Amino acid sequence: MTEQKELFAKPSPFDEERAKSIPHLIRFGTSTWTYEGWKGQVYQKHYRSDQDFKRNSLSEYASHAWFRTVGIDSFFYNPPKQEVLSSYAAQVPETFQWVSKVWEHLTIPKFPTHARYGTQKGQLNSDFLNAKLFEEAVLYKYRSPKIFEHTGPFVLQFPHIAPSVMSPDEFIERLHSFLQSLPRDFRYATEVRNKEYLQSSYFEALNQSKATHCFNHWSYMPCLKDQMKAAASAGGLSADFFVARILTPLGTSYQEAVDRFQPYRNLQCPLPDMRADVLTLTKRALQTNRTAFVIINNRAEGNAPLTIEAIGTALGKSLEQDRR
Incomplete structure (x- = not known):
């Protein structure tokens, strides 16, 4: 029955030919992929159960030409299991690379008072930026x-500290020491949520370790353009990749975005300035021969796949104009 349903599946709702025309250095993807609201859009196949969907839908996700990467958010809460990584690797094309969020136990200097932290809640974290761990x-x-x-950059997501x-100064010093201790055959990006960290010493710490800043469009950070200006003012980023x-929309909390956009079936609130800034970043990547990993969350505009297609289409048209 499943095979019959798949045989008569609807054609892709996306412009696959346009997606294939985007240079290989540009990797768009969504922030995780197991959304029920994408069934009938990203997902046309029949899945036997919710468990089947969560375990096996990455293959269908990665079959769409727009999606050359994906953010694995679940690893923020627990370290990855090798069998899970092996399952993901078996489901994606040869050229596909994911972006892994790093376990929060390494990026939180003081545990929040949330109940899920148990006896650690409210305590200082002795494993903050523990390179050995x-x-x-x-x-x-x-x-x-x-x-x-299939391993793309690791994103170290720091809370507002x-x-x-x-x-x-202490954060930047500890970050520098941590990055200097890491093996260089992996790629690292730091996502900070304190705007005062965007200073020369921060970018110098990244450059000395061949790491990069994760340009983040998040509730209470400066816009992407201002983050790019801060990096440029410090002499630029030397890593051969962008992230x-x-x-979320600027000035909008996580919960406000969830309430506004779930179940994430439709594009609801386009962010033209954000789109223009992502276009600038991707074109800069092409001009400097760098790979750009661009991860889009549903909570930015309501439906991450459609945001990707909109930005990707704008990029494609801009590149066509540049060639004329």
Whole structure:
């Protein structure tokens, strides 16, 4: 029955030919992929159960030409299991590379008071930026050749850090020491949520370690254009890749975005300035021969796949005009 349903599946709702025309250096993808609201859009196949959908839908997701990467958000909450990574690797095309969020136990200097942190809630985190733990709990699981070839950047997502917990100078110093201790055969991007960190010493720490800044469109950070200006003012980024994560509208909290947009079936609130800034970043990547990983969240405009197609189409048309 499943095969019959798939045989008569609807054609892709996306402009696959346009997607294929985008240069290979540009990798668009969504922030995770297991959304029920995408059934009938990204997903045409029949899945036997919710568990089947979550385990096996990456293959169908990765079959769409627009999606050359994906953000694996679940690894933020727990370190990856090698069998899970192997399953993902078996489902994606040869050239596909994912972006992994790093376990929060390594990126939170002080545990929040949320109940899920148990006895650690409200306590300082002795494993904050522990390079040895990062290698043992996370990185070694990516060293299998079949997993390694699909491994894109690791995103270290830091919360907003109160100055009473750690000063900007201390954060940057500890980040620099951490990055210097990591193996260089992986790629790293740091996503900070303190605008005061966007100073010369921060970008110098990244450049000395061949890491990059994750340009993040998030509730209370400066716009992407201003983040790019800050990087340029510090002398630019030297890593051979860019990372951007488009998360929420500026000035809008996570919960407000969830309430506004779920179940994420439709594009509801286009963000023209964000789109223009992503276009600038991707064209800069092409001009400097760098790979750009651009991860889009549903909570930015309501439906990440349609946001990707809109930005990708604008990029394609801009490149066509440049060639004339």
